[in-house]
Amino acid sequence: xxxxxxxxxxxxxxxxxxxxxxxxxxxxxxxxxxxxxxxxxxxxxx
Numbered sequence: 001x002x003x004x005x006x007x008x009x010x011x012x013x014x015x016x017x018x019x020x021x022x023x024x025x026x027x028x029x030x031x032x033x034x035x036x037x038x039x040x041x042x043x044x045x046x
Contacts, residue, residue, distance in 0.1 A: 019046050 004011040016025040026041050035041060 017046060022046060 004015070006012055006015060015021070016028065022044060025046075026044060029044075030036070030040050033041075
């Protein structure tokens with residue numbers, strides 16, 4: 001099985017740059033930025 005290198009701009013956009021996958025991007029950003037509670041990202045504009 002081959003994995004995509006998410007450090008590649010194309011791969012990142014394919015995984016996270018889609019309106020249908022907005023919830024995945026929000027979860028990713030909250031985890032990476034260590035946000036929780038009232039500081040948590042709730043919505044974004046792609």
